[in-house]
Amino acid sequence: MKFRLLPLLLLAASAPVLAQQTAAPTATPSAQPTEEGGLSGAVSDESDWQDLGIAIPAFATNEDVPTQASSGSTGATGFAVAQVITADLRNNGLFKPVGPDSLPRPSFEQVQAPEFATWSGRSAEMLVQGYVRASGDGNLTVGCYLYDVALKQQLTKAGWVVPPSDWRRAAHKCADVIYSRLSGESPFFDSRIAYIAETGPKDRRMKRLAIMDSDGANHRFVTTGQATALTPRFSPDYKSILYLSYLNGNPRIYIYDVERNTQRLLVQSTNPTFAPRWSPDGRWVLYSMAIGGNTDIYRIPSAGGTALKLTDSPGIDIGGSFSPDGSKIVFESDRSGSQQVYVMNADGSDQHRVSFFGGRSATPEWSPRGDQIAFTHIAGNFRIAVMSPGGGDMRYLTDSWQDEAPTWAPNGRIIQFFRTARGSGKASIWQVDLTGRNERRLPTPVDGSDPAWGPIRP
Amino acid sequence: MRSALSGAISRQLKPKWVAPQGADAEKLVTILTWSLNRDGSLAGSPRVVRQDGITDANRAQAGRHAEQAIRAVQLAAPFDLPEEYYDAWKRVAEFRFDRKLSQ
Numbered sequence: 429m430k431f432r433l434l435p436l437l438l439l440a441a442s443a444p445v446l447a448q449q450t451a452a453p454t455a456t457p458s459a460q461p462t463e464e465g466g467l468s469g470a471v472s473d474e475s476d477w478q479d480l481g482i483a484i485p486a487f488a489t490n491e492d493v494p495t496q497a498s499s500g501s502t503g504a505t506g507f508a509v510a511q512v513i514t515a516d517l518r519n520n521g522l523f524k525p526v527g528p529d530s531l532p533r534p535s536f537e538q539v540q541a542p543e544f545a546t547w548s549g550r551s552a553e554m555l556v557q558g559y560v561r562a563s564g565d566g567n568l569t570v571g572c573y574l575y576d577v578a579l580k581q582q583l584t585k586a587g588w589v590v591p592p593s594d595w596r597r598a599a600h601k602c603a604d605v606i607y608s609r610l611s612g613e614s615p616f617f618d619s620r621i622a623y624i625a626e627t628g629p630k631d632r633r634m635k636r637l638a639i640m641d642s643d644g645a646n647h648r649f650v651t652t653g654q655a656t657a658l659t660p661r662f663s664p665d666y667k668s669i670l671y672l673s674y675l676n677g678n679p680r681i682y683i684y685d686v687e688r689n690t691q692r693l694l695v696q697s698t699n700p701t702f703a704p705r706w707s708p709d710g711r712w713v714l715y716s717m718a719i720g721g722n723t724d725i726y727r728i729p730s731a732g733g734t735a736l737k738l739t740d741s742p743g744i745d746i747g748g749s750f751s752p753d754g755s756k757i758v759f760e761s762d763r764s765g766s767q768q769v770y771v772m773n774a775d776g777s778d779q780h781r782v783s784f785f786g787g788r789s790a791t792p793e794w795s796p797r798g799d800q801i802a803f804t805h806i807a808g809n810f811r812i813a814v815m816s817p818g819g820g821d822m823r824y825l826t827d828s829w830q831d832e833a834p835t836w837a838p839n840g841r842i843i844q845f846f847r848t849a850r851g852s853g854k855a856s857i858w859q860v861d862l863t864g865r866n867e868r869r870l871p872t873p874v875d876g877s878d879p880a881w882g883p884i885r886p
Numbered sequence: 887m888r889s890a891l892s893g894a895i896s897r898q899l900k901p902k903w904v905a906p907q908g909a910d911a912e913k914l915v916t917i918l919t920w921s922l923n924r925d926g927s928l929a930g931s932p933r934v935v936r937q938d939g940i941t942d943a944n945r946a947q948a949g950r951h952a953e954q955a956i957r958a959v960q961l962a963a964p965f966d967l968p969e970e971y972y973d974a975w976k977r978v979a980e981f982r983f984d985r986k987l988s989q
Contacts, residue, residue, distance in 0.1 A: 469895055
């Protein structure tokens with residue numbers, strides 16, 4: 429089902445005033461400079477990190493009419509859209525949102541002409557207003573406006589035309605515009621997550637491939653669970669999912685076509701194959717294959733074909749992840765005697781170790797922003813950590829008993845991983861901000877592991 | 887006298903100055919310049935002189951850092967400063983906005 433997601437209005441972001449832009453001329457030009465030509469000084473922000481207060485009242489409508497959306501009429505959809513935006517911003521740190529449940533509802537006319545006095549009285553620094561209109565052809569038009577209440581200025585605006593079944597995507601797009609504008613980061617709310625849904629007792633777990641929106645909505649099971657599924661990865665164009673399946677007890681890598689609900693075997697081999705990853709442009713797949721006791725990393729065209737062997741050390745080389753520019757690969761190897769993180773060029777040359785933190789370092793993943801590598805650090809507990817690509821600036825992001833397998837949100841700011849509870853062995857999916865703050869659980873219908881985030885949807 | 891004036895400006899800016907969050911964001915520094923009218927209100931907009939401390943990890947926040955610094959000046963204005971020393975404070979040539987982690 430294709431649709432057009434059109435930017436309806438121009439995005440008008442106000443940019444910081446840089447030195448080359450002209451300021452209004454002063455009444456008294458500094459023709460007589462003081463001793464040093466002006467005052468100097470400094471001010472430091474010493475407060476604890478504060479989340480930004482932002483008010484998100486229900487979106488208005490010009491006319492409350494029924495729609496085909498699961499959220500109901502245009503008016504009801506306006507309320508639901510504000511709720512989705514509020515949940516997106518609350519769950520991802522940086523913001524202290526107040527949603528439509530506790531706020532007065534602006535009228536359609538006020539959406540583009542807010543009553544700032546009302547909102548500053550409620551101690552909201554930022555204000556989101558919007559509208560939902562029926563387009564007449566069954567589609568919905570959603571407008572989204574962000575205001576700085578203290579400065580009484582519009583910061584940005586955007587709009588989209590969506591089919592009624594995609595009303596949540598319009599809400600995520602609006603949350604993305606707000607998040608990007610106020611954090612400086614790229615967007616990530618309008619995306620999908622693939623993961624492994626787990627059910628059953630600890631010794632006979634059923635593991636099925638499942639997909640959902642970034643907030644857990646629109647959940648769908650993809651495999652039946654008859655064969656254990658592991659380590660899924662969305663292709664960069666969202667059309668396929670790469671994953672590992674233990675059909676008949678043999679681990680094999682499959683590419684699943686999301687729309688056609690069919691799959692094909694990628695690697696024709698009787699040897700066990702593991703840890704499949706896409707290249708950033710989707711043309712290649714990295715995977716690991718075990719021959720005898722020796723596991724190495726290979727690269728194969730995603731359309732299938734001849735594989736190129738990239739590593740050749742005795743022992744286990746596994747889990748290659750490309751840098752976003754495709755020039756380098758980070759991977760895990762035990763060639764030094766314990767699991768550690770290595771970086772090499774995309775052709776397999778210049779393999780060198782980067783993790784020197786004591787303990788073991790495993791499951792590395794290069795950030796889509798390129799500036800960090802996330803990995804699991806094992807020293808007693810399993811903890812999620814990040815480092816710069818050279819191996820410096822190592823920081824822990826979590827501190828629980830068993831956290832592992834970090835993957836990145838499309839903007840390189842949020843990390844997703846799974847946490848196993850001591851004793852019960854139950855797995856759940858969690859997210860944490862790159863600063864280590866805002867650790868929270870992503871709710872799934874059943875237990876979950878191996879979460880992987882797809883890119884921003886166009 | 888000048889340090890008393892810059893101290894007064896700093897005190898009035900402090901409650902309005904909130905640095906953006908992010909990896910390495912505490913390394914960012916924005917230097918602004920602005921001019922003031924005799925009544926302490928802003929004459930024109932503050933401008934960025936330069937920024938320091940930008941790394942690959944915090945580059946995404948650099949624009950926001952400058953914007954928040956400018957916003958702090960806009961919200962703190964009109965500044966409460968002694969009119970008899972207007973010539974000394976009518977132009978702020980270099981004011982540094984940064985973050986200090988409180989321990």
